[in-house]
Amino acid sequence: MNTLSHIFHLGWLVKxxxxxxxxxxxxxxxxxxxxxxxxxLFSISRYFVYYSLAKPSVELTQNCVKAGIRVISGLMIFKDLVLFNWLIVVLEIKEYKEMERILGYYYGIHLTYQLLLFLAAFLQIPILCSTSKAEIEPSRPEKLIYFQTVLIAFSKLILIPTLLFLLYKGINHSVLSAIFVSVDLLLVPIAVQISEICNRPTAVRSAELQMGPV
Structure with a gap:
C-alpha cells in the first residue's frame, strides 16, 4: 500500500x-x-515601400524571414544572458537593491519593442484607409504579417486601460507589470491562429478563380 501511495503521489512528477x-x-x-x-520591422518597411516613388518590387521571401528570425532571436537570447548573469552577480554580492535596476532594464527593453509594435500598427492605418490601389500587391504571407501586427497591437491597447484600472483599484504594480510582459506568451499564438483562419478562405477562393471552371 505504501508503494502504491508513493506511485500516485505527484511530487516526483513535478520534480x-x-x-x-x-x-x-x-x-x-x-x-x-x-x-x-x-x-x-516588416510592417514598418511596408509603409516606406508603399509611399516610395520608385515602388521597388520587394517580397517577403523565406530567406528574408529566416535571417530576421536568426538575428532577432540571437539578440533576445544575448539580452537575457546578460541580465541573468547580472542577476547572479547581484545575488552573490547580496546587493539586492540592484535587482530593481535589472527589472527596470528588462521592462525598459520590453517597452521599447512594444512601442515599435504600436508604431508599426499605426503606420498601417493610412495604408488601410487609402483609396488608391497599390502598384505592388502584397503576397499572402505579407498580408498575414500586417494583419497580425495590427491585431496584436490593438489587443495590447485594449489591455493597457484594463491594467490601469486595476492599478487604480489597488492591485500591485509589479503584478500588473508581470501580466503585461507575460501576456505575449498567449497573445502571439492566438493572433497567428486568428490570422490564418481569417485569411484562409480568401486564399481558397483565389486558388479556385485561378483554376477556372472545370
Whole structure:
C-alpha cells in the first residue's frame, strides 16, 4: 500500500517536469519577443515601400524571414544572458537593491519593442484607409504579417486601460507589470491562429478563380 501511495503521489512528477517546463516557457518567451519585433520591422518597411516613388518590387521571401528570425532571436537570447548573469552577480554580492535596476532594464527593453509594435500598427492605418490601389500587391504571407501586427497591437491597447484600472483599484504594480510582459506568451499564438483562419478562405477562393471552371 505504501508503494502504491508513493506511485500516485505527484511530487516526483513535478520534480521531473520542473526544468522542462521552464525551458519550454523560455523558448515560447523568446519566440514571442522575436516574432513581435520581426513583424513590426516588416510592417514598418511596408509603409516606406508603399509611399516610395520608385515602388521597388520587394517580397517577403523565406530567406528574408529566416535571417530576421536568426538575428532577432540571437539578440533576445544575448539580452537575457546578460541580465541573468547580472542577476547572479547581484545575488552573490547580496546587493539586492540592484535587482530593481535589472527589472527596470528588462521592462525598459520590453517597452521599447512594444512601442515599435504600436508604431508599426499605426503606420498601417493610412495604408488601410487609402483609396488608391497599390502598384505592388502584397503576397499572402505579407498580408498575414500586417494583419497580425495590427491585431496584436490593438489587443495590447485594449489591455493597457484594463491594467490601469486595476492599478487604480489597488492591485500591485509589479503584478500588473508581470501580466503585461507575460501576456505575449498567449497573445502571439492566438493572433497567428486568428490570422490564418481569417485569411484562409480568401486564399481558397483565389486558388479556385485561378483554376477556372472545370
Amino acid at each position: 521531473i517536469l520542473w526544468y522542462p517546463m521552464w525551458i519550454s516557457a523560455y523558448i515560447v518567451k523568446v519566440f514571442s519577443e522575436m516574432y513581435i519585433i520581426v513583424i513590426s
